[in-house]
Amino acid sequence: MSLQDAPLAGVFPPGNEEGWRKIVDRALKGASFDRLTSKTYDGVAIAPLYPRAVAPGPRALRAAPGRWSVLARVDLADADAANAMALADLEGGADGLHIVFAGAQGAYGTGLVDDGEEALAHVFDKIRLDYGIPALVELSPRAPRAVDALLSLLDRAHIDPSITRLSLGLDPLGAQALHGFAAAPWGEASRSFAARAKSLATAGYRFGTVAVDARVIHAAGGTEAQELGFALAAALAYLRALEAGGLSLDEARSLLVFRLAADADEFVTIAKFRALRRLFARVEEACGLTPAPIYVHAETAWRMVTRRDPWTNLLRATLASFGAAIGGADAITVLPFTQALGAPDGFARRLARDTQLVLQDESHVHAVDDPASGSGGMEALTEALCERGWEAFQSLEADGGLAAALEKGSFQGRIAEVAAKRAQNAARARDKITGCNAFPDIGETPVAALAPFDASFLEAAAPAGAPRSTPLRPRRIAEPFEGLRDRSDAALAATGARPRVFLANLGAVAAFTARANFAKNFFEAAGIEAVFGEEGADVVADLVAAFRASGARLACVCSSDAIYAEKAGAAARDLAAAGARVYLAGRPGELETALRAAGVAEFIYAGGDMFDTLQRAFEEAV
Numbered sequence: 001m002s003l004q005d006a007p008l009a010g011v012f013p014p015g016n017e018e019g020w021r022k023i024v025d026r027a028l029k030g031a032s033f034d035r036l037t038s039k040t041y042d043g044v045a046i047a048p049l050y051p052r053a054v055a056p057g058p059r060a061l062r063a064a065p066g067r068w069s070v071l072a073r074v075d076l077a078d079a080d081a082a083n084a085m086a087l088a089d090l091e092g093g094a095d096g097l098h099i100v101f102a103g104a105q106g107a108y109g110t111g112l113v114d115d116g117e118e119a120l121a122h123v124f125d126k127i128r129l130d131y132g133i134p135a136l137v138e139l140s141p142r143a144p145r146a147v148d149a150l151l152s153l154l155d156r157a158h159i160d161p162s163i164t165r166l167s168l169g170l171d172p173l174g175a176q177a178l179h180g181f182a183a184a185p186w187g188e189a190s191r192s193f194a195a196r197a198k199s200l201a202t203a204g205y206r207f208g209t210v211a212v213d214a215r216v217i218h219a220a221g222g223t224e225a226q227e228l229g230f231a232l233a234a235a236l237a238y239l240r241a242l243e244a245g246g247l248s249l250d251e252a253r254s255l256l257v258f259r260l261a262a263d264a265d266e267f268v269t270i271a272k273f274r275a276l277r278r279l280f281a282r283v284e285e286a287c288g289l290t291p292a293p294i295y296v297h298a299e300t301a302w303r304m305v306t307r308r309d310p311w312t313n314l315l316r317a318t319l320a321s322f323g324a325a326i327g328g329a330d331a332i333t334v335l336p337f338t339q340a341l342g343a344p345d346g347f348a349r350r351l352a353r354d355t356q357l358v359l360q361d362e363s364h365v366h367a368v369d370d371p372a373s374g375s376g377g378m379e380a381l382t383e384a385l386c387e388r389g390w391e392a393f394q395s396l397e398a399d400g401g402l403a404a405a406l407e408k409g410s411f412q413g414r415i416a417e418v419a420a421k422r423a424q425n426a427a428r429a430r431d432k433i434t435g436c437n438a439f440p441d442i443g444e445t446p447v448a449a450l451a452p453f454d455a456s457f458l459e460a461a462a463p464a465g466a467p468r469s470t471p472l473r474p475r476r477i478a479e480p481f482e483g484l485r486d487r488s489d490a491a492l493a494a495t496g497a498r499p500r501v502f503l504a505n506l507g508a509v510a511a512f513t514a515r516a517n518f519a520k521n522f523f524e525a526a527g528i529e530a531v532f533g534e535e536g537a538d539v540v541a542d543l544v545a546a547f548r549a550s551g552a553r554l555a556c557v558c559s560s561d562a563i564y565a566e567k568a569g570a571a572a573r574d575l576a577a578a579g580a581r582v583y584l585a586g587r588p589g590e591l592e593t594a595l596r597a598a599g600v601a602e603f604i605y606a607g608g609d610m611f612d613t614l615q616r617a618f619e620e621a622v
Contacts, residue, residue, distance in 0.1 A: 020049065040268055041418050042225040044384040050376030057379060057386075058281065059370045060274035060328040063293040067095075067366045069134050069331035070356045071297075075100040075110040076343055076450070077457075079122035082112060085349060087126060092350060093357050096134030096165070097127070098299070098333045103140030103460035105178055105216050108302050108335070108474070109453035110343045115143035117152050129166055130159045134331055136167040136208060136257070136297055141175055141183075141460040147196075151203070160204065167208025167257050170197055173234050173402055174213040180471030181462035186403035190237070194245025197238075201247070201255055208257030208295065210238050218261035219302045219474035221419025224272045224385055229392025230411075231258060232279055233402035239287065249287050258294055262324035262332070263301035264316040270372050271381040273298065273327025278386050279393070298324035299333040305340045306478040308485055309435025310447050313337035318355050325356075325365045326372055332356055340476060342449030412470040419475070426477050427611035436478040437610060440524045442488065442498065480611055481525055484618055488527020491622055498529040499621030500552035501583075504543050504575060505533045506559035506567050515585035516558040522585075522604050526614035528554070528621050540567070544574045554621050555580035556604070564591060569598040581620045 021033075028035065036048040062068065072089030074097050076082040086097055102111030112123065129135060139146055147168055154161060172193050176182040183189055200209050214231040222230075235256060242252035258276060262269045273296060281291035300320040305313055317334045324332050334352040336344030344352075359365045372378035399405035406412070425431040432438040458474065476482075492498050501523045505512040520530035531550045533543055547555050555575045557568050564586070572582045576599030587605045588595050595603075602613060 017049065017051075024048075041223045041421065042385070042388045044381065044388065046267070046381065047377075050380055053374050053376045053379040056374045057383060058278055059373050060277045061293055061369050062328050062330050063295045064330070065369055067360055068325055068329055068356075069095040070353060070360070071096045071098040071134065071136065071331050071333040072349060072353060073098045073100055073106070073333060073336075074123065075107070075112065077102070077110065077113045079112070079114060079119045081450075082123050083125050083127070085346065086123070088346060089349060089353060090127070090133070093353050096136070096331065098297075099123075099135060099137045101138060101140045101143035101146060102457045103142035103179075104138035105174060105213055105219075105474075106138050106299060106302075106333075107140065107457045108305075108339050109455065109457055110339075110451075111140075111457045112143070115146040115149060117145075117149040120146070120149045121153055124153060129154065129164045130157070132163060132165050134165040134167070134207075136211075136331065137169045138211075138213075139169055139171065139175075141179060147200075151205075162204040162206070164205075165207045166205065167211070168200060168205060169208060169211035169213075169257065170200075171211040171213050171234075173237060173406070174211065174216060175460075176403070176406055176469065177230070177472050178216045179460050179462070180469050181466040182403075182469075183463065183466060185467050186237075186401075190241035190403075191245065193238075194241040194247075197242060197255060198245050198247055201251065206255060209255040210242075211257055211259060212238065213259040215259060215261045215299060215302070216472050216474070217415060218263070220415050220472035221303065221422050221475060222415040223388075223418050224268055224275075225388030225392045226411075226415060226418070227260060228272065228276055228279060228385065228389030229396055230402070231260065231276060232283060232389070232393040233396040233405070235280060236283060236397075237402050249289055253284065253287075253289060253292070256294065257297060259297040259299065260324075261301040261303075262298045262320040262327075262329070263304045264319040266319045266323035266326075267378070267381060268385075269320060269323030270327040270378060271385050273324055273329055274370070274372065274378070274382045275385040275389055277328060278382070279389055282390070295330050296328065297331045297333070298327075298329035300324075300335045302335065302339075302474050303476050305335060305476055306433060306435050307340045307453075307482050308478065309439075309441055309444055310337050310341060312434045313339075314351060314355070317352070318359075321356055322359060322365065325359060328370055338447055338449050340453060341447060342453040343451040345448060345450050348449075406469045407467065409470040412472055415472060422477060423480070427480065427609055428607055429610045430607070431477065433478045433481070436481040437525050439521060440485075442485070442524045442527055442529060481614075484526035484614060487618065487622075491527075497551070498527055499554075499618060500529045500531050500550060501554040501556055501617070501621065502547045502550045502552040502580070503530055503532050504547065504555050504557045504571055506543075506557065506571060507563040511560040511563055512558045515560075518606075519556045519558055519583075519585045519604060522610065523554075523556070523614070523617065525610065526618050528614070528617060540571050540574050543571060544578045547575055547578055547580055552621070553579070553581060554583065554617060556583040556585055557600070558585045561586070561589075564588075564595075568600075569594055572599040575599065581617075583617075
């Protein structure tokens with residue numbers, strides 16, 4: 001048999017963990033193997049290699065097997081424009097709609113503002129809800145008339161509610177978590193909620209009458225386990241209220257639709273969506289119910305979106321929607337890549353649709369139900385999130401249930417602790433955000449939006465006397481760096497030039513290139529333009545002359561450790577004498593005292609507090 005005739009598997013010796021470890025140990029060159037193990041913000045360890053799962057857990061199956069529903073957001077303030085975009089989305093391949101009112105969890109700078117019947121008649125003009133397309137509504141305290149208006153529209157059109165898939169999404173606890181107030185204490189509000197849900201179900205609106213929406217936890221910086229714990233606690237609170245309102249538990253659970261955020265950490269996203277199904281099945285069993293597949297709606301995460309280098313959002317959204325699809329989401333909304341810039345135009349919305357259509361029609365991601373089942377790594381991560389999520393759920397129950405926990409503020413405090421860690425890791429570039437704290441492009445071409453981003457769309461006013469609690473405000477991780485970039489743009493508009501830093505490169509190209517590129521990316525993350533000194537500068541006087549000609553107020557010495565020991569002190573001294581605030585790229589080690597004495601004000605290196613350093617640098621540079 002020739003090599004070409006041999007089966008591919010027979011060409012290579014069988015692999016085993018022992019052989020793999022030998023190769024890894026050589027690559028690590030004496031470093032600890034633990035370096036290859038990462039941890040999530042829940043403290044879940046993710047190892048580099050897992051054996052095949054011996055006893056996989058329950059499958060994470062969609063409510064209906066096969067394709068998931070591609071949803072398009074309906075969120076423009078102008079009703080006619082919202083309708084035109086919705087029709088274009090449906091014609092362009094979307095399977096359904098995600099209707100977002102101003103003040104809802106997903107009102108990221110946009111949203112429907114008029115909840116009257118006439119306005120909604122314009123929004124839904126020519127949209128055939130009687131064809132059974134999923135239409136998931138996000139309500140808000142700013143849209144108190146929306147439900148009645150939608151019911152009236154269907155009644156006027158003589159559409160039987162039972163043939164529609166209109167999800168009205170009652171979610172008072174989600175609104176309380178977001179805005180920090182409730183219409184009434186939960187003891188009272190739960191009764192009115194249950195009465196409303198029961199009346200809708202009796203009228204035939206049984207698809208997603210109640211929404212269990214945990215995105216607010218993710219958007220506020222919480223962990224995956226906290227998001228899962230919130231979802232379980234909210235679901236249980238709604239089940240209790242509905243049962244007390246006269247519905248059986250079986251009827252009550254059939255009214256729920258779940259909503260989670262999907263982000264670019266694809267393995268954790270897959271595990272989170274799989275864990276939700278397993279965890280709620282456990283709740284069902286505790287309620288004496290036989291578990292049934294739940295309907296899960298995913299939306300790509302707000303906190304990962306950037307205004308800078310927005311094209312990178314396309315990659316993030318692809319990873320997120322892939323993770324949600326593999327994790328078994330029944331419907332997915334992809335945020336258009338310009339969402340953080342303002343109301344997305346038709347092009348951005350088309351790319352949001354096509355992200356999912358390519359995964360379905362070209363990659364056939366939907367062809368296998370729960371493809372992660374049996375994978376050692378995915379099963380281990382799913383089970384770990386189940387454990388952490390259940391602990392978060394039990395903690396909420398120990399506080400007296402979700403409503404009580406929100407009123408006390410204990411849960412919000414735990415989320416704030418994690419959000420602070422995320423902010424710190426982003427500030428130190430340990431959590432890298434391409435286009436912001438990593439690989440910024442200060443010369444990027446602006447991208448169009450239909451209208452500027454308006455943060456007021458996410459706000460809602462509390463009625464007089466409403467019970468108050470700590471709100472969970474959505475925050476994008478990139479915002480602090482984007483603020484510095486905004487200041488740089490303002491300086492450019494006002495003076496014709498950005499703040500600058502002169503890169504004082506010492507020695508040969510090979511000696512300074514790595515640190516010069518690091519310094520360029522470092523300073524340009526704040527919009528401070530890097531100006532390169534001439535290659536191979538050996539004469540300090542020439543370096544100082546080039547600095548003076550650059551128009552910069554900052555200078556950063558860049559070279560190798562060996563050249564630093566020989567020349568950095570003299571370069572720093574003369575640059576400082578010429579009026580520069582002097583930085584040095586790299587850790588100084590034993591040279592720190594001498595270099596500081598020579599005039600080096602700060603050292604920049606991987607792992608340092610990048611944002612704090614850049615804030616000070618910006619003040620010196622302008």
